Amino acid sequence: MNLSIRGFLKAAALFALAACALAPAASLAQAATDTDQWIHIRVTSKDAKGEVVRINVPIEMAAKVLPAVNKDRLHDGKVRIDSAHMEDVDLHAILDAVRTAKDGEYVTVQSNENNVRVSKSNGVLYINVTDKEHAKKGAKGSEAAESKVEIKVPMKVVDALFSAGKDELDLVAALHALSAHGDTELITVKDAENDIHIWIDSKNAAE
Amino acid sequence: MLVLAKVALGLGATLAMTTAYVFHEGVIRVDVDEHHQGGSHVHFWVPATTVSAGMRLARLAPQHPLEQAAEQAKPYLPVLRTMAKELQKYPNAEFIDVTDEEQHVHIATMNGKLRIDVLGEDETVHVQVPVETLMDVADQLEDAGQNARAEDWHARHAKHSVAFASE
Numbered sequence: 096m097n098l099s100i101r102g103f104l105k106a107a108a109l110f111a112l113a114a115c116a117l118a119p120a121a122s123l124a125q126a127a128t129d130t131d132q133w134i135h136i137r138v139t140s141k142d143a144k145g146e147v148v149r150i151n152v153p154i155e156m157a158a159k160v161l162p163a164v165n166k167d168r169l170h171d172g173k174v175r176i177d178s179a180h181m182e183d184v185d186l187h188a189i190l191d192a193v194r195t196a197k198d199g200e201y202v203t204v205q206s207n208e209n210n211v212r213v214s215k216s217n218g219v220l221y222i223n224v225t226d227k228e229h230a231k232k233g234a235k236g237s238e239a240a241e242s243k244v245e246i247k248v249p250m251k252v253v254d255a256l257f258s259a260g261k262d263e264l265d266l267v268a269a270l271h272a273l274s275a276h277g278d279t280e281l282i283t284v285k286d287a288e289n290d291i292h293i294w295i296d297s298k299n300a301a302e
Numbered sequence: 303m304l305v306l307a308k309v310a311l312g313l314g315a316t317l318a319m320t321t322a323y324v325f326h327e328g329v330i331r332v333d334v335d336e337h338h339q340g341g342s343h344v345h346f347w348v349p350a351t352t353v354s355a356g357m358r359l360a361r362l363a364p365q366h367p368l369e370q371a372a373e374q375a376k377p378y379l380p381v382l383r384t385m386a387k388e389l390q391k392y393p394n395a396e397f398i399d400v401t402d403e404e405q406h407v408h409i410a411t412m413n414g415k416l417r418i419d420v421l422g423e424d425e426t427v428h429v430q431v432p433v434e435t436l437m438d439v440a441d442q443l444e445d446a447g448q449n450a451r452a453e454d455w456h457a458r459h460a461k462h463s464v465a466f467a468s469e
Binding site: 140143144145146147148149150151152153155156159160163164165299 | 377380381383384385387388389391392394395396397398399400401402403
């Protein structure tokens with residue numbers, strides 16, 4: 096073989112090797128983001144500063160990282176509940192009652208201060224709270240707005256959350272249950288100061 | 303002439319391979335600009351491989367700086383390691399975006415690199431680190447921590463043996 100061709104082939108082989116070494120490994124991991132569920136938190140402040148906080152976390156990542164955090168009440172992905180604050184309320188018994196009960200409205204409170212509504216429909220627990228007192232206080236000032244909280248939690252997630260035992264909440268199990276549930280709205284809070292929105296979908300960026 | 307060509311080819315190939323190795327993990331980039339009179343402007347980039355290599359060298363230092371650092375970072379190492387491992391699965395994603403009147407903070411991954419951007423009225427900071435490097439740093443700190451604990455155990459064991467023998 097001609098020497099110049101051999102040299103060229105050597106150089107080409109070396110550059111091919113170099114190109115392989117330089118190629119990022121990112122393409123191997125690319126597929127992971129396509130089907131994963133993400134938990135999104137968006138907080139929009141209504142004040143003049145106009146703060147906006149957007150947090151997007153893959154549920155799988157949260158489920159893996161949480162057990163690595165051991166601080167205060169959080170350990171192994173579980174949060175210890177102080178039973179002294181439960182005031183002899185058996186949460187598991189209440190949950191069991193809610194789980195086995197038929198769909199419907201369980202709690203409805205309508206007063207001058209608050210409206211509270213707790214209901215269950217198609218395996219999803221809904222909690223709606225409207226704070227009218229907040230609106231009254233606001234009326235004296237410049238803004239008058241009711242404070243509204245809407246919570247929507249699949250019962251499977253609630254079950255998973257309380258699966259650890261009497262005095263613990265299993266956050267990792269709840270995250271796994273959430274991820275299996277698919278796209279869903281979780282919490283919406285609207286008041287005079289902030290809008291808070293927490294939801295789950297398969298997009299890796301907030302809206 | 304032919305010998306010279308061969309030497310040149312050899313040198314070129316070595317250079318190409320060295321460059322490929324040095325840059326295979328990517329580049330760590332830091333840009334800091336302070337927007338005021340006399341404010342500092344720091345701009346540098348280093349191949350991420352030098353961090354790994356530097357940490358390996360640090361383990362040979364007599365004062366064991368890496369073992370000390372590992373001991374201090376011990377409570378956070380599991381989180382760092384898990385986070386770095388998980389971040390590898392999300393090479394292009396936005397994680398945190400905070401905007402207010404004075405600042406805009408953005409944390410994301412882009413092409414397998416963790417990017418932290420802080421755009422403020424007073425200063426601008428851009429940091430870019432390959433996720434692979436974070437993983438490497440966490441691994442090396444964990445190894446150094448384990449070594450330190452093993453050495454400590456051996457030292458205590460040896461002291462006990464001496465005490466037992468003298469009795």
